[in-house]
Amino acid sequence: MTIGVTIGQAAAFAGVTVKAIRHYHKHGLIDEPRRDSSGYRRYGSADLLRLVQIRTLAAAGVPLAEVRAILDADPDRFAATLADVEQRLDERIDDLMARRDMLRRLATGDRALLPDRVLAKLDQVAADLGFTPEDVTMAREGLVLVRALVPEGFDDYVSRVERSLDDPRYVSLVKRMWRAAEWEPDDPRVDELATAMADYFLARPALLPVPAALRTRTDAATRYGLLADHGQEQKPAWTRLRALFEARMRAAGTDVAQRTPAD
Known part of the structure; x- marks a missing residue:
């Protein structure tokens, strides 16, 4: 048999x-x-x-x-290992559920791919500053780029912006910057705004809205350029504003895109 x-x-x-x-x-x-x-x-x-x-x-x-x-393995080791495997499975399940929720948000038209708390804060700021729907879309896309290009620095970036928004002077600068999008590049107000922005951040370097983690990367300048270029193709005045602002910062000894040694 x-x-x-x-x-x-x-x-x-x-x-x-x-x-x-x-x-x-x-x-x-x-x-x-x-x-x-x-x-x-x-x-x-x-x-x-x-x-x-x-x-x-x-x-x-x-x-x-x-x-x-x-x-x-012996029974005790086997049980302990299985417990570890179960924990890893739970983490995978949480990750898959988060991905599923993201897909649902995409399916319903939410293309921002941002945490709910960030979206809520953006909506609040947009209402306070009088953003147009186009402004909100551009701001969301900018945040998505930060999260994609410097994922480990995203929370730091959001925290810096949130702290800055508590300062009326910063809010005033933001309002002027968004209005500048409609100016001509050679408008003298662009130069004035660049100077005001540089003075503000030179006095408050901790609030400079550039992720600290960006400066530890070998390709910091490239990633910064991708972030800073967002929206400028439609806003020529912003291109000049950025160039003037960065020139004033460098002249004062601060290069916002310069790589610094990792901690």
Whole structure:
């Protein structure tokens, strides 16, 4: 009487492929069973159980390099390892749920890809400053760029802006800057505004709305340029305003795009 099943049957019963079983053999996750008198390897119930355990751990995200140690561990170590795997699964679930929520926001037309608290703050600021819908869209897109280009500095950037918004002088500068979008580039008010902005931030360098993490990057100037260029193709006055502002900052010894050594 033939005992056990062929590799194809074992694969079907365990819910894996024949190729996967051979891969498990190659990496020592399961021993190869002996061949029967006909030359076929026969897999018994213990082999099937082992295959199911391997498949379950792999499906849970456990690297195959760790599977054998887990399955061969003593009961206490096995339980502790499974608890760690469960925690990793919970973290993956949280991440997937966050991604699902983001997809839903995209599907409903919210293309900002920003945290709710940031969107709420932007709506409040937009109402206070009298932003047009186009202004709000541009501001949202700018925040998305900050989050994409300097993800580790996004919270720092938002915090700097929030602190600045408590200062009426800063709010006044922001209002003037948005009005400047409609000025001609050679309007003398552009030069005046650049000077006022430079004076403000030179006196308050901690409020300069540039993520601190940006300056630790080797490509800081490139990323800063991408952020600073946003919207300027439609607003020539902003291009000149930025150039004048940066020139005044550099003349005073502060280069907003300069890379600084990492802490």
